[in-house]
Amino acid sequence: MRVPGRVYADDKLMEHIREERALDQVANVAHLPGIVGASLAMPDIHWGYGFPIGGVAATDPAKDGVVSPGGVGYDINCGVRLVASSMTRSEVEPRIRELVNALFHDVPCGVGSHGAIGKLARKDLDAVLQRGSTWAVERGFGRPGDLERTVEGGRLESADPSKVGERAVERGRDQVGTLGSGNHFMELDVVDEVYDESAAAAFGLRTEGVVLQIHSGSRGLGYQVCDDYLEIMQGAVSKYGIALPDRQLACAPVESREGHDYLAAMACAANYAWANRQVMMALAARSISGVMRKSQEELGLRLVYDVCHNIAKLERHEVGGRERLLCVHRKGATRAFPAGHRDVPAAYRGVGQPVLVPGDMGRCSYVCVGTETAMKDTFGSSCHGAGRLMSRRKARKAAHGRKLAEEMAARGVYVMATGKGTLAEEMPSAYKDVADVVGVTERAGIARRVARLRPLGVIKG
Amino acid sequence: MAVRPVYTEIDHTADVGIELTAPSLTAALETAAAAMFDMMCRLDLVEGGWRRTLTVEAREGDRENLLVRWLSELLFIHHTEHVLLSRFEVASVERERLVAVVEGERIDPARHRVGLEIKAPTYHGLLIAETPDGWSVRVIFDT
Numbered sequence: 001m002r003v004p005g006r007v008y009a010d011d012k013l014m015e016h017i018r019e020e021r022a023l024d025q026v027a028n029v030a031h032l033p034g035i036v037g038a039s040l041a042m043p044d045i046h047w048g049y050g051f052p053i054g055g056v057a058a059t060d061p062a063k064d065g066v067v068s069p070g071g072v073g074y075d076i077n078c079g080v081r082l083v084a085s086s087m088t089r090s091e092v093e094p095r096i097r098e099l100v101n102a103l104f105h106d107v108p109c110g111v112g113s114h115g116a117i118g119k120l121a122r123k124d125l126d127a128v129l130q131r132g133s134t135w136a137v138e139r140g141f142g143r144p145g146d147l148e149r150t151v152e153g154g155r156l157e158s159a160d161p162s163k164v165g166e167r168a169v170e171r172g173r174d175q176v177g178t179l180g181s182g183n184h185f186m187e188l189d190v191v192d193e194v195y196d197e198s199a200a201a202a203f204g205l206r207t208e209g210v211v212l213q214i215h216s217g218s219r220g221l222g223y224q225v226c227d228d229y230l231e232i233m234q235g236a237v238s239k240y241g242i243a244l245p246d247r248q249l250a251c252a253p254v255e256s257r258e259g260h261d262y263l264a265a266m267a268c269a270a271n272y273a274w275a276n277r278q279v280m281m282a283l284a285a286r287s288i289s290g291v292m293r294k295s296q297e298e299l300g301l302r303l304v305y306d307v308c309h310n311i312a313k314l315e316r317h318e319v320g321g322r323e324r325l326l327c328v329h330r331k332g333a334t335r336a337f338p339a340g341h342r343d344v345p346a347a348y349r350g351v352g353q354p355v356l357v358p359g360d361m362g363r364c365s366y367v368c369v370g371t372e373t374a375m376k377d378t379f380g381s382s383c384h385g386a387g388r389l390m391s392r393r394k395a396r397k398a399a400h401g402r403k404l405a406e407e408m409a410a411r412g413v414y415v416m417a418t419g420k421g422t423l424a425e426e427m428p429s430a431y432k433d434v435a436d437v438v439g440v441t442e443r444a445g446i447a448r449r450v451a452r453l454r455p456l457g458v459i460k461g
Numbered sequence: 462m463a464v465r466p467v468y469t470e471i472d473h474t475a476d477v478g479i480e481l482t483a484p485s486l487t488a489a490l491e492t493a494a495a496a497m498f499d500m501m502c503r504l505d506l507v508e509g510g511w512r513r514t515l516t517v518e519a520r521e522g523d524r525e526n527l528l529v530r531w532l533s534e535l536l537f538i539h540h541t542e543h544v545l546l547s548r549f550e551v552a553s554v555e556r557e558r559l560v561a562v563v564e565g566e567r568i569d570p571a572r573h574r575v576g577l578e579i580k581a582p583t584y585h586g587l588l589i590a591e592t593p594d595g596w597s598v599r600v601i602f603d604t
Binding site: 070074111112167182220227230234235246250388390392420 | 474476477525533537539541543568574578581585586587603
């Protein structure tokens with residue numbers, strides 16, 4: 001280990017963390033060349049592959065620091081988008097079934113979902129890879145104002161489509177605007193508690209107001225980019241003489257041909273993911289507008305923020321009293337920049353960057369805000385979700401014989417999923433209580449609670 | 462109708478994994494492929510009819526790499542051709558170059574409930590090794 005590991009948890013969360021191999025993975029990440037400070041794990045840490053989920057690692061390119069595709073994951077720029085509205089719970093609740101059914105119909109979801117906007121020609125796909133959310137807005141999906149409310153403006157300029165392989169391109173051509181499956185979801189929630197009035201007001205959130213959350217990523221294109229570059233990195237590891245405890249951590253110096261190529265391809269996949277969520281938001285807005293028989297303007301639908309939680313980015317951070325350019329890997333962790341930071345959109349600069357922390361489909365989710373402590377202690381990072389408690393197999397077993405959709409309805413949550421298996425695997429008790437995760441996050445000071453969201457209607461892929 | 466393979470599903474918190482044994486390297490590769498598809502959709506629900514011969518090349522002397530490349534290739538076919546594969550015949554493996562014939566059918570939502578999206582096989586905890594009784598395989602997938 002080149003640096004220590006640091007895990008944010010309390011006794012309750014630690015109990016589960018010790019049961020699995022997540023701590024070994026924190027230790028393994030500490031072996032990465034050029035790693036700075038510590039191998040970090042956010043309070044929602046759980047056992048992943050290579051990096052733990054909830055892992056954060058910053059490396060210094062000036063000191064042979066590496067970039068590792070496994071530190072980003074297969075679903076590059078998997079993230080969450082929060083859309084506010086002027087609708088209230090009393091307007092939406094009576095029509096929740098209609099709304100969920102319409103969204104389920106209009107936004108393709110499920111395993112291998114495709115065909116939201118047809119199959120793109122190669123030159124159009126290249127434009128998606130280069131321009132991200134901008135591409136979507138230019139084609140009428142959403143509004144220009146959405147761009148400033150997306151991390152990086154929904155576009156990483158370092159994207160170079162020539163670094164993305166043919167196979168990734170092939171997988172990406174018909175999946176823009178699709179949700180996917182697994183833990184990806186689309187959800188209508190009500191703001192049921194506000195903790196920070198001024199931040200909530202800045203984000204446009206008010207008690208009893210209805211919001212939409214979208215959780216998805218770069219679909220097959222991102223998975224293939226990761227797969228292709230892991231292969232390249234297997235060669236780089238021997239070329240640069242890097243010793244690693246786990247092959248999944250395969251990496252190359254940021255300042256190497258392999259490092260540059262990966263970051264250029266990863267940026268393409270990140271842009272694809274932003275375009276994907278931008279298109280889905282527009283499809284969802286049309287859908288909601290159709291059911292409520294009001295225009296999107298009348299419904300007050302507008303993007304609050306879009307965060308990514310699987311990415312590696314070159315960012316400036318102060319280390320040892322000096323500003324350094326670092327490659328920050330966030331694998332199941334959210335950027336959490338404080339008030340006043342230049343990368344926080346002007347509208348939120350007085351309060352800080354929104355940090356979106358979705359929970360399971362039955363309990364709640366949180367909107368938090370970034371802090372100075374996060375900037376100092378975790379390279380401006382925080383948690384990203386509840387974190388699984390049960391394996392998918394255990395969850396299916398535990399759900400056997402239960403009528404989950406009916407149980408959810410009894411809790412006041414209307415759920416639609418493409419498969420019964422998904423409902424079982426995603427049932428609330430399969431996850432840690434996100435309130436515990438956010439509680440530790442707030443006590444550690446790496447994000448602050450702004451509002452709590454309670455689900456009304458959920459779509460699972 | 463294909464026969465379901467014999468394998469154990471690993472309890473991995475976030476993802477899924479498989480463990481299996483086989484009498485030979487080719488059988489190990491075939492069973493790993495069948496197990497991966499069986500987790501997505503029970504193989505006894507998948508007919509044949511769609512066939513392809515394919516070649517997979519990996520780093521010489523690196524069997525783990527061969528296993529990952531083989532499973533990745535099959536996933537790529539699954540995702541781009543929208544097929545479920547159910548029969549796998551590895552004709553030869555020489556110096557980490559594999560030739561195989563695979564068979565399956567196009568996904569029919571009326572008959573196939575594909576309940577799991579596998580993003581990729583990972584190197585984490587990966588095992589493909591000869592034992593006194595044959596071959597052992599373990600793969601953890603990102604899902």
